[in-house]
Amino acid sequence: MPRTTPPEPARHIVIAGQAVAYQLRRSQRRTIGLSIDHRGLRIGAPTRARIGDIENLIHEHGQWVLDKLAAWRDRPAQGKLEINDGTVVFALGELLTVAFTDVGRSRWQFGPGTIYLRPDATHSASELLEKALREKARTVFAERLAIHAPRLGVGQPPLRLSSARTRWGSCSHHGGIALNWRLVLMPLAIVDYVVCHELAHLKEMNHSPRFWSVVEQLCPDWKARRLELRQLARQIPHF
Known part of the structure; x- marks a missing residue:
């Protein structure tokens, strides 16, 4: 090969x-x-x-x-994905293969290209996968905020994970940022676009031309990334 x-x-x-x-x-x-x-x-x-x-x-x-x-x-939206031993998902643009295991005490563990799950009668594989990906999302999103916030001259805002059906991110008037945990199922470049979009709201709490100029300062190719986000959004699996 x-x-x-x-x-x-x-x-x-x-x-x-x-x-x-x-x-x-x-x-x-x-x-x-x-x-x-x-x-x-x-x-x-x-x-x-x-x-x-x-x-x-x-x-x-x-x-x-x-x-x-x-x-x-234009394909129909992705339906519910059944999580089995060997199921493949994409996380941050990389292939991630689900592997069931009964070794160890951890309910889940990430390995190279693999996520190990230990489902049982009270914890389904789908439930464990979502919890594992939420944990990964929180870590990665916080890291991206820590990288991009200083570029805008602002402090790192509080982060909250959301499960919104139609919104990928939001910024409150108090300065907190919410990011949809399912962004972890998209490439990192798309995560960065959404992070930069929400950080820009710390300067402009609107979608005016001034707001988009702030976004462009952080993410010069934001238009292409926004288009890619829209293209991928309908294919994000639910489990």
Whole structure:
């Protein structure tokens, strides 16, 4: 199997006037490949392939890319996901395989590419997975707030996890920020966009042009990330 490098930060390209995010992963492969799934446009490319050549190929297949992304976006919302031994979920853009275990006392434990769950008669696998992901979400979201708040010249605000059906984040007039725990099921770049969006409300408690200029200060490609958030939102599983 060709040796691959970790995926690069999300890139963006404009196709027929539409901003499209794509994830690039390089390896020792010989050709450039395009694929689209619920995570969006993904590109596999040779290690030394030039960005210009990669994006020329994307443009050559531009209508196909737009059609496939639209098809994913318009699919029915993800239904309830049954959690079994071997179920795969995406957390922060990475594959995470569920593995049942009866070893140890912890109800759950994260390992490389794996989350170990110890369900029993009183704790279902779905319940444990949600609790584990909420714990992961709280840690990661707090870390992202700690990174981005100083860039805006504000203190790190109090964090609350939410389970809102239609809102990914909110900022109270008292300065507290709530983030939907299900954001942990999206790539980190999307988490950062929502974090930056809510932090910007500490400066502008509205959605005026001044607010969006603050967002852009923290997240220059916010438009593409917001589009990607909308594209992925309908595919987030519930369990």
